[in-house]
Amino acid sequence: MDTYGLWSLFPTLIVLIMAIITRRTIESLMTGALVGMLMIDPTSVVTQASDTLLTVLGNDTVTWIILVCGLFGSLIALLVRTGGVLTFGDVMTRRIHGRRQGLLTTWLLGLAIFVDDYLNALAISASMKKITDRFKVSREMLAYIVDSTAAPICILVPFSTWAVFFAGLLEENDVTGSGMGLYIEAIPFMFYAWIAAAVVPLVAMGWIPAIGPMKTAELRASGGQVMPDGAEENALETEDKGQRRPHLLNFLLPIASLIFFTWYFDIDILRGVIVALAVTLALIFSQRLMSFHATFDTALDGFKSMLMPLGTLVAGFTLKEVNDGLGLTEYVIQTLQPLMTAQLLPAVSFVTMAFLAFATGSFWGLFAVAMPIVLPLASSVDAEMPLVIGALISASAFGSHACFYGDSTVLSAQGSGCTPMAHALTQLPYALIAAFLATLVFLAAGYL
Numbered sequence: 001m002d003t004y005g006l007w008s009l010f011p012t013l014i015v016l017i018m019a020i021i022t023r024r025t026i027e028s029l030m031t032g033a034l035v036g037m038l039m040i041d042p043t044s045v046v047t048q049a050s051d052t053l054l055t056v057l058g059n060d061t062v063t064w065i066i067l068v069c070g071l072f073g074s075l076i077a078l079l080v081r082t083g084g085v086l087t088f089g090d091v092m093t094r095r096i097h098g099r100r101q102g103l104l105t106t107w108l109l110g111l112a113i114f115v116d117d118y119l120n121a122l123a124i125s126a127s128m129k130k131i132t133d134r135f136k137v138s139r140e141m142l143a144y145i146v147d148s149t150a151a152p153i154c155i156l157v158p159f160s161t162w163a164v165f166f167a168g169l170l171e172e173n174d175v176t177g178s179g180m181g182l183y184i185e186a187i188p189f190m191f192y193a194w195i196a197a198a199v200v201p202l203v204a205m206g207w208i209p210a211i212g213p214m215k216t217a218e219l220r221a222s223g224g225q226v227m228p229d230g231a232e233e234n235a236l237e238t239e240d241k242g243q244r245r246p247h248l249l250n251f252l253l254p255i256a257s258l259i260f261f262t263w264y265f266d267i268d269i270l271r272g273v274i275v276a277l278a279v280t281l282a283l284i285f286s287q288r289l290m291s292f293h294a295t296f297d298t299a300l301d302g303f304k305s306m307l308m309p310l311g312t313l314v315a316g317f318t319l320k321e322v323n324d325g326l327g328l329t330e331y332v333i334q335t336l337q338p339l340m341t342a343q344l345l346p347a348v349s350f351v352t353m354a355f356l357a358f359a360t361g362s363f364w365g366l367f368a369v370a371m372p373i374v375l376p377l378a379s380s381v382d383a384e385m386p387l388v389i390g391a392l393i394s395a396s397a398f399g400s401h402a403c404f405y406g407d408s409t410v411l412s413a414q415g416s417g418c419t420p421m422a423h424a425l426t427q428l429p430y431a432l433i434a435a436f437l438a439t440l441v442f443l444a445a446g447y448l
Contacts, residue, residue: 071273227418254280351395
């Protein structure tokens, strides 16, 4: 593979600068990808673009994400349209009597629903919007709470999609012992996840104040505008038109089915959401909550409401393919390899891989490349293996949490009813605080 050295960072830098200036995500990503293609071969940009898009859309992971997110959109739209989300909101509202309670309840729900970060990002945000709106909480704050209990919590539980993936990756890299056993040993050392999850209740209680863009968003919400400028109402919005509320079971049964069958099918959320949709349709038709045509029109509207986040994800995967062609990951790892002593390896691995995950928007595939490089290096310098693995997986969680165009960021924003850029910029200071503290802890742990 050709490597472009320091220049391999240029397309990602263009993306970040353009995204901050324009607040437009897809356009920034595609611009960065175009710049990278021009660097690789300016005479074949059209061919590169078509081949790259075909590669991305032919990727099984991308197809899986499109199906999961689209069907999730359909499920939530049906729960909204039939009044199931409003019924849940009514029940919760009777028990929640303040802003702090609303935010802490959102956090606790995120801790409880740890099977998959997509499930957290979409189901909890859609369920809690009505409650947090009542207390004039900005949608950006809601998105931050939801996103902070997505990947950071999923990696701490050995029964999540993240744990299954990384345990399999460890098995493939011939680590000593079982992959899942070593993953569980590394959980206490996943410092970023522990810190990011612990910061949330401090923010919810007001002990850590709203800072930077989040402070601006909260001031706007206190004046009655909970949604940021540029965010649009869609099929996932819970608009109360005074309709008759169905029984709470109409909300709880589909959600319970989603969680149970995701577990039942070996942590496969696609199969879980298909069963949940079937249960929802059975409830709708058995109670005649909607007509046949209205039901499937609503499901289609829900699927369509996910087109913007899905477009962002496809653009992000496109940029990743271009960065791979530029040799970005290999360049950064090789440049920092001399710093990787037994004491510094955990902290250097965390900072390096966190940067790469943030820059490339790749949180699983990137580590399939990195682990065969970092783990043998850890063995050669006699570093503490669970600590190094904890650093690598923490870096993956940071990337998912903080990346402007990461799947968790985009879906948390969509579910909460704000734009991905508004969510990313308001969340970033808190993610950086957690990352800074985690780096210090990895440094201390490496020397101790």
